[in-house]
Amino acid sequence: MPSWQDFQPFIVAGLALGGVYALSGVGMVVLYRTTGVLNLAFGAVGAMGALIAWTLINTYGWPEGLAYLVCIAFGAAISLGYGLLAGPPLAGRDPLVKAAATLGLALILLGTMSWIWSDKARSMVLPTTTWRHEVGEVLINWTQILALALGVLITLTTAVFLRRTGLGTAMRALANDREITASLGVPVRRVEATTWVVSGALSGVAGLLLSNLVGLDAATLTFLVISSLAAALIARLRSLVVTLAAGIVIGLVNAVVTPIFSISPYRDMTPFVLAAVALLFLARHQQISFARRIT
Amino acid sequence: MRRPTASQARAPATVLALLLIVVLVLPPLLSAYWIDVLTAVAIYSVVALGLNLLMGRVGLVSLGQIAVLALGGWVAAKLAFATSIPFPLVLLIAGLITLVLGTLVGLPALRLSGLYLALITLMLAGAITVVLSTTNFPNGGPGFLGHTESSFGNPSVRRPDIAGSDPGYFRFTVIVAAAMFALALWHVRSRPGRAWAAIRQSEPAALAAGVNITLYKLWAWALASFMTGVAGGLLAGSVGKLYTYQFPTRDSIILLAVVLMGGIYSLWGAVVAGGLMKLLPALLDDWGLPADLLTILFGVGVLQVLLTAPGGLAAQVPKDLARLGGALSAVVRREAARAERAPTGPAPREPAQ
Secondary structure, eight states: OOOHHHHHHHHHHHHHHHHHHHHHHHHHHHHHHHHHHHOTTTHHHHHHHHHHHHHHHHHHOOOHHHHHHHHHHHHHHHHHHHHHHHHHHHHHSSSSHHHHHHHHHHHHHHHHHHTTTTTOOOOOOGGGOOEEEETEEEEEHHHHHHHHHHHHHHHHHHHHHHHHHHHHHHHHHHHHHHHHHTTTTTOHHHHHHHHHHHHHHHHHHHHHHHHHHHHHHHHHHHHHHHHHHHHHHHTTTHHHHHHHHHHHHHHHHHHHHOOOOOTGGGGGGGHHHHHHHHHHHHTTTOOOOOOOOOO | OOOOOHHHHHHHHHHHHHHHHIIIIIHHHHHHHHHHHHHHHHHHHHHHHHHIIIIIIIIIOOOOHHHHHHHHHHHHHHHHHHHOOOOHHHHHHHHHHHHHHHHHHHHTTTSHHHHHHHHHHHHHHHHHHHHHHOOOOOOSSSSTTOOOSOOOOOOOOOOOGGGGGGGHHHHHHHHHHHHHHHHHHHHHHHHHHHHHHHOOOOOHHHHHHOOHHHHHHHHHHHHHHHHHHHHHHHHHHSSSSGGGGGGGGHHHHHHHHHHHOOSSSSSSHHHHIIIIIIIIIHHHHTOOOOOOHHHHHHHHOOOOOOHTOOOOHHHHHHHHHHHHHHHHHHHHHHHHHHHEEEEEEGOOOOHHH
């Protein structure tokens, strides 16, 4: 059994990764609750934003801050575009159909990315990574702190926003019933468009952070969305605070078992196993035959 | 008993003729490369058939079929190296073991419905992929896992004695695939098919009509697992050596895309899907176009199918052809009418419609 010292750096890495999972999970849950769309292209949008930022910095010599803004704006723009284009025609369909349609967007982005950028591994180093701190015997960089802090901050801000503001109330109303909300005079399309923009911007932020923490590679980043999805699923696509907690736990467990060699190769199963167990546990009282939706 | 219509009575003959052409005429005409490609098309048609049945007939969506395929491949490779039973039996047992594993997963997972079922299959597929990337596939090594790292001189998964060559194995694959389609057709046309149709329409109504929903959902799940397991065995024999990278998560999504594009309400859709997934990339490669274009095309295809054409290509192409045929025959008829009228002097004025 490895000693406590061996675990410390992995705890830091796990917390950082967990923060990003939570951040993306919150982005997906808010969108799902408001529009009914589970955006499976979330990771692909962030990955493409990050690749664009990388190119702007390394090929065209743009200032870094501006390139990061472009990344976030790209995420917001492409999500909004998809929401405006595919949202209304699919509004009345089953959530499953809406989710499958986002897989179409994911494939389009994935194909475009591997066409333009090929599958070469790149690395993105945010300036915050160069600021390091030594805590005890562990070297912590500011990107890791930023990831965890943003995860917590955005979850709490979103939760408060949904409770306190008019727009937040409209979003929660939409989550309950789209038709009734529309008949009450809430501008449904505008509220949905706003949610797409916010969720898309979050995917851009997640893409930037992940490309630094994990590596900049289209396929990896696209499918990391499955891990954040696990966090959202454990929260039954509902509770933001549970999403945050689940995201951090997934990141932490995934990283902390790294030094234990016997199970280390299997550590990437963490999100899948946790989500599967949670889902099956939550569904234990349901009949197969009359399966009601847990919404 | 419903009496088959003329087109239904003609269908078996057409299919048989097509099958004979594919099995007897194609292999001598094609190079080894295209035989390989067509073998892959036949195998992935069977994989697509499993998902086609689940989605089109019962309304269940699985995003983990490629992981099930990998599982079938693993079991078949294991059996082929560990025992000396004939290859067709290996396929059958691999299918049955995959069936059992699939049912074990399906039993709890089917409590979830719709979106959640799709997501849990995605999660389980991710877990299977992680495990397989650590254990790797059997390649004649020692122990239960049967994998050895020494990559030199490893034997390939054996093929049936009568179908050792590539064209021979292609014929074998096509016949096994045809058997799977026949199995699917038999299910769809008989009691399970009617039960599935009732379930897809409305679960409460099906329950009221006395359909055992649990049984028939599990049945569909097991059938799809069995077919995919057999396809995994065929794949193991086809490529000889299996590696994890042959089963990327991306393929599960692409499979969903091509099955939707092929059309989920017709078994022909599965054949189209197999072609889209394996023949089209080879063609693009042959024409010197980047394969990434195809991924983009599949993405657009999914959106198009979901937004405008739920029947997919299998429904769309005949409809479009019929429309085209209708338009052509209208033109021909008009020309004929004009030619008829022409000798009798000035054409009478068209009656206002």
